[in-house]
Amino acid sequence: MELNSPEISSVLTTEDINTVASLAREIWTKHYTPIIGSEQVAYMLDKFQSPSAITKQIADGYYYFVIAQDEPIGYLSIKEEGDTLFISKIYVSADSRGKGYGNRLMRFAIKQANQFGLKILRLTVNKYNTKSIAAYEKMGFSNTIEVVFDIGNGYIMDDYEMMKTI
Template sequence: MDLTLLQAETEEDIASLADMASRIWFEYFVSIISKEQIEYMVEKFQSVAAIQDQTKRQGYEYYFMNVHGANIGYLGIKEEDGRLFLSKFYILKEHRGKGYASQAMKLLTELCKKRSLGSIWLTVNRHNHSTIAVYEKKGFKTVRTQVADIGNGFVMDDYVMEKKIAE
């Protein structure tokens, strides 16, 4: 396995992660949501201040997906109610389609087993068809839909998907 997970812990790590998040979000989500909503969401959820708050006060953990010393993406997770919430899972454009998402999912599954967590769940935009297809291929099933008001006149229109973890 080429991919390792490196926890983002220092201020420099968090700044680097926030920069990567902004790059990925503006490159990827412009076909799904407006530029204004991306700007709002990056500031609200993926800025340095937001990530620091999530890791210090809300129980989130952030990891770089690292391949041979290079950070190629990141993920954010949170344990809750015996399950793992996969809050963020993003890979830089030039590294997509190389099997890294599958490797990261294997590492997350191992983490769940080690922590005795029964499933991984996530939310995904209902119009993000390619990502939904990837999650389905990885064993996730849609369990419900949800529309969440995130402020400033914006909503997240998502599927909630879950994958059971075998003992």
């Protein structure tokens, strides 16, 4: 039996925002704890993916979307930055990875970039997040440069910046 197509919908209501925050908590805790440790994960979840942080980002021009296959399985956040679309977040639940949902979200981001008239996609990824870097390379991202962000409390984000022209 074939699965129905996943649905991608805008995050608009408090309930939607809570859905993103809970996806983030589940995905980030599992994925980032081995990379950056549980204390930094907790700090970053609180700073960047709490319901109030997401609400503020949306007010500041970030767009959030949830991808659902019967139930929510991932999310995307994008922002227009000059001639570039910044892919701020792209996450798929561990059980749903490797099944094309990341590609779906990326195609959706490209459609949004086209609507905004933007020709470049940009994202940042932790240097040690090797599987995601490999996925981004398959999706056509390159020009990797090193970027370090001080995120407070003695923590840094030790990232690569990757770009794709569309």
